[in-house]
Amino acid sequence: MKCNLEVYPLPNDFPKDEVDVHRVIHNDDKYFIRIDFNNSPNYITIDNQKIVFHSEFLASLAKNAEECSVTEIMKEVIYGILYEFGSKRIELHKRIEDLFQRIAEGKITDTSNIISIHSSIITLYSDSSSLYYVVKKLSKFLDKEVEEDCLFAYDRAEILVTRESDLYNIYLTEIQNNLNIIIKKLTSISFIFLPITAIASIYAVSFVNLPSNFMTLNFVYFTIPLVLIGILLTIYLRKIGWL
16 A cells, blocks of 8 residues: 655644654644654654654655554654664674674774774664664554564664674774784894893993004903894894784
8 A cells, every 4th residue: 555655844833852852742643753864864753643754764664654644654754764773783793794704804993894883883872773663652552563673673683783893892902913913123222222222331431542453352252242142133033924
């Protein structure tokens, strides 16, 4: 059965500011409703058992309603949105799994991907929580099953928020591990310069006698082991890939 679902602009008496805050305003026999999707507001008025749409998107969701009653039309709208939420959750779960894999492989070098998925998850979470609140307020028209289905969508969105937090923590852990490796490499490289530093510090105290010190046998005995240690350290660090 096709219902005549026309879309009208918001009338002057529509309490938009209040609806934006409270999502549902009940005034006499009228219900003024805001439903969010992708962080965009969509408005409906229920007036004396008649639905007036102020959103092309919501009207398109209700076009296949089997009956033209307020309850059936609203259920069609709600389940249409829940379907969109479900599709979005599947997409986000796939993106999270992909990011987990790429982080583990060291292919993520910045937070742009995580910030992008964070924005999508927060939008879905906000829309899901808002829809659940609206459905609870419209219990006069919608049964308990619809409310439970909206609660399910809300809970699943909350799980995504938790997974996204885990994703960010794993990313930070990987960054910390990489920094530790860099620090370890820099520390190892600094050992190469210890012989030079040792020689410089010893001869600095007798700078005036430096030329004559170079000509002594003790200089050779002292310098050669340090040079050999430096060479061996260089070879070892190159072998393990730190140079």
